């Protein structure tokens with residue numbers, strides 16, 4: 013089964029790019045169809061390329077007519093009226109590919125893409141030698157089946173996919189188009205900036221609602237809707253997604269990040285609309301979820317649990333040396349679940365991440381050596397949760413840095429030196445945990461002081477290793493040392 017959401021989400025969480033378009037891949041739509049109806053539809057097959065130009069003219073009319081029909085049906089499903097005629101054009105695979113690449117390049121500077129990639133690597137979310145950008149280009153151009161461009165307010169119809177298969181994709185894309193006419197989706201998503209976590213939550217509303225509308229479109233002749241389906245675990249839908257060439261080599265984090273807005277967003281939409289059904293949709297835009305935590309736990313959206321504002325006053329000056337800030341933001345519960353999952357596995361990561369109450373990270377790069385320094389602070393739901401986090405994250409840090417020296421462990425403080433990264437420090441106080449990777453003890457102390465914490469415990473002084481002493485020891489061993497050593501032998 014060909015499955016690739018041609019969407020940008022990955023791209024988003026890690027801010028490698030922020031495309032101003034919303035797309036869906038045919039394979040993804042097919043996966044949902046399989047999930048609903050239990051049989052692989054024709055849509056799951058790789059569609060042939062478009063025919064000759066003469067057959068294309070005839071097809072053109074058919075495509076545009078199909079789009080009008082689906083638009084009408086989706087408008088009825090979502091209760092969103094079409095306010096102005098929709099711009100729609102038939103595009104070849106090459107045209108859509110070129111558009112996607114151009115948007116990707118234009119939207120972020122090379123420096124921003126570099127910073128985003130370094131952040132993902134510093135958290136251990138992808139291997140250090142992984143070529144993120146070339147992977148994303150491959151993924152994006154593999155199989156986009158249609159897209160809606162909210163910048164130009166235009167629907168791009170893929171001309172190489174048979175109309176029967178297109179309709180599903182259209183139902184998704186045209187939901188974006190209708191939402192755009194009512195809620196100005198690009199501006200609305202951007203209003204969450206600079207908070208990445210809140211922005212991803214809004215993205216999940218867009219993708220989740222468009223996917224939910226697509227499901228209702230698929231079910232429309234059965235007398236049922238998404239609302240009638242039992243609650244589901246979004247993870248169960250991910251199973252088949254490693255099958256395409258690009259996805260097969262994607263690190264788990266990229267797969268999860270790619271699919272999060274669609275699956276978890278769809279489940280959120282189903283829950284948040286509740287009994288009101290699609291009439292509840294405008295409320296999701298006027299009072300949107302503020303975190304990925306609310307997307308993952310819709311009950312927290314209902315109760316209005318918002319993340320704590322976590323302060324991380326770390327400046328280049330405080331760090332001393334030639335550090336330059338590359339990036340600063342929040343990972344959110346979704347990002348933290350991914351980080352924990354890398355080192356502790358899924359089963360342990362999910363409940364620990366659910367204790368997330370807020371976070372802030374900052375990434376710095378040494379301008380001459382290009383070494384990275386990552387500092388982050390998490391707020392947990394309680395002091396007990398912070399203690400649990402301390403224990404488990406100590407283990408995660410050990411797995412992350414497999415070569416370690418000078419381990420020092422106390423009930424709320426853990427540190428070691430990693431040859432590849434530099435000093436690693438974890439300190440928890442009440443509900444908060446502070447981590448520094450890539451610094452030294454003096455820098456860590458300065459950060460603790462800056463946030464108003466008492467210093468972390470200090471390792472016992474090591475015996476001095478002055479050259480004089482080293483030189484003297486073999487020359488004049490203390491007789492009692494020899495005695496006690498002999499005494500200690502079994």
Ligand SMILES: [Zn+2]
Nearest residue numbers: 034035219222
């Ligand atoms: Zn979409």
